[in-house]
Amino acid sequence: MEILKMNQNHIDQIVEMENLYFSDPWSANAFHSEMNNPLALWLVAVEGDRVLGYVGSQTVLGQADMMNLAVRHENRRQGVAQKLVERLVQELSNRNANILMLEVRVSNASAIAFYEKMGFVQVGRRPNYYFKPREDAFIMRKEWTI
Ligand SMILES: CC(C)(COP(=O)(O)OP(=O)(O)OC[C@H]1O[C@@H](n2cnc3c(N)ncnc32)[C@H](O)[C@@H]1OP(=O)(O)O)[C@@H](O)C(=O)NCCC(=O)NCCS
Numbered sequence: 601m602e603i604l605k606m607n608q609n610h611i612d613q614i615v616e617m618e619n620l621y622f623s624d625p626w627s628a629n630a631f632h633s634e635m636n637n638p639l640a641l642w643l644v645a646v647e648g649d650r651v652l653g654y655v656g657s658q659t660v661l662g663q664a665d666m667m668n669l670a671v672r673h674e675n676r677r678q679g680v681a682q683k684l685v686e687r688l689v690q691e692l693s694n695r696n697a698n699i700l701m702l703e704v705r706v707s708n709a710s711a712i713a714f715y716e717k718m719g720f721v722q723v724g725r726r727p728n729y730y731f732k733p734r735e736d737a738f739i740m741r742k743e744w745t746i
Contacts, residue, residue, distance in 0.1 A: 601652060601680065603687045606642035608635065613651040614644070621670045623732040634667075641695075643687055645671070645680045655684040659697045666702035669711075685718050693746045703737035705730055715740050 606614070611631045618625035634640045634656065641664075642656040653671035657664045666688075671680045692700065703726065704711050720740040729737035 601645055601647050601683070603683055604644055604646055606631070606635070606644050606654065606656075608632070610644045610646070610651050610654070614654050617651070617654070617670050617672065618668065620673075622668070624730075626668065640667075641688070641691055642667075643684055643691070645684055653680045653684055655681070655688055657688060657692065657700070659692060659695060662697050663699040663701065664692050664697045666700055669702075681714055682718065689742075689744065693744070696746065698744050698746050700742045702740050703729055704740060706736045706738055712738065712740075715742075718742065719744075 604610075611628050614631060615625070615628050631642075634642060637658070639658045639660060640656065641659065642654065644651050645653040651672075652675045653669075655669040656667035658667060659665075669681060669684070671684075689700065692698075700720075702715065702720070704715065706725070720742045722738050723741045724739035726737045726739060728734055
């Protein structure tokens with residue numbers, strides 16, 4: 601498995617995963633515009649032509665927000681997300697960012713366990729942040745020294 605910057609060839613498989621794993625999936629167009637967004641950094645974990653997982657971020661003034669993160673169901677608990685987030689932190693450090701924030705559904709126990717394992721801490725809660733179904737978000741934050 602290798603970690604690469606997202607390119608056009610990955611988008612179909614990423615959208616397929618968005619539709620499988622999220623109730624408010626991003627469209628292919630949204631990913632195409634991220635590729636032209638200078639604030640955005642998206643990484644994919646690939647094995648040959650197959651995308652196993654992906655993560656995205658947008659950075660403003662040294663602080664990054666994590667956008668979407670998902671790993672194929674059949675490839676979970678193999679360290680794929682861990683490798684993606686570790687590489688993301690490394691790449692963000694290279695861009696002089698040292699804070700990564702994210703929102704996660706309060707019911708998403710596996711993602712919360714993953715983020716805690718990666719050193720994120722809960723710093724707040726946004727009521728009714730999500731739709732389909734309506735639900736609160738925990739805000740989580742990770743900070744490191746560059
Ligand atoms: C959250 C998600 C990305 C984790 O991906 P993953 O590749 O399976 O995670 P990793 O294998 O790198 O996990 C690293 C560590 O995180 C923790 N972890 C990951 N998934 C976990 C789970 N379901 N339950 C408890 N701990 C978990 C464990 O400590 C794990 O280490 P271990 O397997 O040695 O015990 C994956 O479950 C997923 O795609 N979920 C659906 C989409 C989603 O909810 N995304 C987040 C939206 S905010």
